[in-house]
Amino acid sequence: MIRGAQSIAFECPAYLVSSASVAGTKEGEGPLGRMFDLVAKEDLFGENTWEEAESAMQKEACQLALRKAHLKPEEIRYLYGGDLLRQGVATSRGVEALKIPMFGLYGACSTSGEALALAGMSVAAGYGDYMLAVTSSHFASAEKEFRFPLGYASQRPLSAHWTVTGSGAFVVGKRKSPVWITGITIGKIVDYGLRDSQNMGACMAPAACDTILQNLKDFERTTEDYDRIITGDLGYVGQSILFDLMRGKGVDIKSRHMDCGMTIFDQNLQDTHAGGSGCGCAAVTLSSYILPKLANGEWKRVLFVPTGALMSTVSYNEGASVPGIAHGIVLEHCKGGLE
Amino acid sequence: MIRGAQSIAFECPAYLVSSASVAGTKEGEGPLGRMFDLVAKEDLFGENTWEEAESAMQKEACQLALRKAHLKPEEIRYLYGGDLLRQGVATSRGVEALKIPMFGLYGACSTSGEALALAGMSVAAGYGDYMLAVTSSHFASAEKEFRFPLGYASQRPLSAHWTVTGSGAFVVGKRKSPVWITGITIGKIVDYGLRDSQNMGACMAPAACDTILQNLKDFERTTEDYDRIITGDLGYVGQSILFDLMRGKGVDIKSRHMDCGMTIFDQNLQDTHAGGSGCGCAAVTLSSYILPKLANGEWKRVLFVPTGALMSTVSYNEGASVPGIAHGIVLEHCKGGLE
Incomplete structure (x- = not known):
């Protein structure tokens, strides 16, 4: 079951029973726009603040994933969730109404990997039939949290990322499904200073x-x-740095690499x-994009590696470095998963 | 293994192999002062900022717990840790040097329960021989994060808490020890508005x-x-509200209740x-206080219920309520645990 220094191979399978994606307007106009389950008409999602909007989005994603799996919230044993905001308020306000026992997580943008890993570990260990893993981010709440309120109209350098407005929720469980989690590799904090x-991207590439x-x-x-x-x-x-670092270790991943951050937007048009x-x-x-390809067998096995930059406004104002962390989730097509 | 709606009874035991406590000067002058493994000479712990001080404390607690268990960092499979600061920077900066694969957590002041629960679940499931659970808080970094910088000398109401400067680290593992985790109850978010x-205290009592x-x-x-x-x-x-709420449900816990926040300081003198x-x-x-009593058999079984208030400065400035969460850890004296 334990594999090497940091990994687990699940003996009892943890299936990805269902998933849901809720995205913002800009994401809806991007290359994956038509694949999302729900695209916002306006990025406040009917709420008064960006933080409430993010919570609304997360709640919607959870409810959609539950509906697709034909499950009620009370059938979910534990929820693993997180976001980028201080003290994870988007998650606690987002999932509160579901009344599912919950573990709050923080792994920056690697949190979806952390949540899927823990949900998979819990199902594989027999701690419950179904777990829910959910994460979210919102462009406007993240700019306010980490940079400047949007109203300031600050300029951003070309190396800066555009925070995705979106939330993804995943029901992980024992019920057979075309995709399963067969293993995980939990990451260490990697700091190149x-x-x-x-x-x-540069801060996270060494961790990836x-x-x-x-x-x-x-x-x-x-x-x-x-x-x-x-x-x-x-x-x-970050991708070009990752390629260089991997090449330095004698491994070339160019032909098989994909980055969600490069896939979700059209760099030229957006x-x-x-x-x-x-x-x-x-x-x-x-x-929206990876699981369908695994479900229909176009891809048999992928390594999903969400990456996070572990910093806060306080830490970087104090001159601290920005270390990275990345968790690996092995996802495989499961033959006969629809039985 | 699964017990009721929210609990797990561990079939394979998860022992509390070792633990360590590092505390600040004020805590050192309190009723538990002599019981801590390490008390700071000054609350900056030799660092330049309060955040770095908190990280230094957390690192020290981890190293002490490892030393007591005669373990090297590389013998710890996974680390579960968290703190109160935005984006959990005290933890990521604190544990970075240990190079243990890590899960970042956020459950406000309930995080020590969350970390022990996940560490126990991982050991009981056979995901590794040893896990490390660590949490910390620092009076000065917390005041800065949630209230005002200390320099402002703001007055605080009598219902306000005094954030403890301290870090506790726990090695949870398969190796026999006089105390084990026999079960957990994962809490839901409870919001009385x-x-x-x-x-x-009032915000967290309903969750407890x-x-x-x-x-x-x-x-x-x-x-x-x-x-x-x-x-x-x-x-x-919070204690008096908890007693009222429990009495309303026909349960009287007065004679058996203890609160860590009431134990660690002398209310009259401090x-x-x-x-x-x-x-x-x-x-x-x-x-420092509970585990020794369990180890020597004075207490046979306790229910340890860390409580957290899920809020941020942003959420309460936006007028959001402060929901609570609490996780229950069943700790028992283990006969022959020193064999």
Whole structure:
């Protein structure tokens, strides 16, 4: 069951029973727009504040995922959730009404990986039939939290990311389904000493490299064993650094790499700089784009690696570096999963 | 293994192999002062900022707990940790150097319960021989995060808590020890609509009540089955509300109740208002005061219920309510645990 230094191979399968994606207006205009379950008409989602909007989005994603799985909230044993806001308020306000026992998480933009890992671990251990994993981010609440309120109209450097307005929810459980989680690789904090919070791709790339290499080592696999190795939100800057770092270790992932942050927006048409980011970026891309390809067997096995930059406004104002973390989730097509 | 709606009874035991407590100067002058493993000479712990001080404290607690268990960081499979600061920076900066694969958590002051629950679940499931659970809080970093910088010398109402400067770390593992975790009850978010962030005891008491009642129901126990029912940081205000709420449900816990926030400071001598609070409060009280009593058999079984108030400065400035959450950890004396 334990594999190598950081990984677990699940003996009892943890299926991805259902998933849902809720996205903002800009995301709806992007390449994945038609694949999302729900696209906002306006980014406040009918609420008064950006934070409430994010909570509304997260609640909607949970309810949609539950509905698709034909489950009531009380049939979910535990909920694992998180977001980017201080003290995770988007999640606690978002999931409160569901009344599911919950674990609050924080792993920056790697949180969707953390939530899926813990949900998978819980199902595989027999701690319940169904778990719910949910994450979210909102462009406007994130700009306010980490940069400046939108009203200031601050300029952003080209290495900066565009936080995705979106929430992805996943029911992980024992019930057979075409996609399952077969293993996980939990990441360490990796710190190359970078201090530029406007260049998160560079801050996170070393962590992504570390987790991918560890996954290959722990499971005794090569990159060829994965149809895709999918990072969360390294973006254009982070991707090139990841390629360089991996090449330095003798591993070339160019042909199999995909980055959710580069997939969700059209860089030329949407002016999103280094690419999309945020807890919602990898989550909605997984739900809308990756899982369908795994479900129909186009991809047999992918390594999903959401990446996070562990910083706060206080830490970078104090001159601290921005370390990264990345968790690896092995997702596989399950033959006969629809029985 | 699954018990009732929210609980798990561990079939494979998860032992509390070792623990460590590091505390600030004021805590060192309090009733538990002599019981802490390490008391600061000054609350900056040799660092330049309060945030770095909190990280230094957390790192020290982890290293002490590891040393007591005669373990190296690389022998710990996963680390579960959190704190009160935005984006959990005290934890990510504190544990970074240990290079242990990590899960970042946020459950406000209930985080020590969340971390112990997940560490126990992981050990009981066979996901590794040893896990590390760590939480911290620091009076000065918390005042800055949630209220005002200390330099402002703001007055605080009597219902306000005094955030504990302290960090507690726990090695949870398979190796026999005199105390084990035999079960957990994961809490739901409970919201009575209170909006006063300076009265967290009142905000958290309903969640504590909910989790304690659920624990008794799920494990088919009465209060008499516990030597103590120990809440994290309800304080004087929260305790009286908890007693009222429990009495309303026909359960009297007065004779068995203890609150870490009321235990750690001397209310008369130390001017700490409603009592201690923070992620470190329950953790250092558990390590220094509760575990020794369980280890020597004075207490056979206690229910440890850290309580958290799920809010941020943004959420309460926007007028949102302050919901609570509480997780229950069943800790028992293990006969022959020193074999």
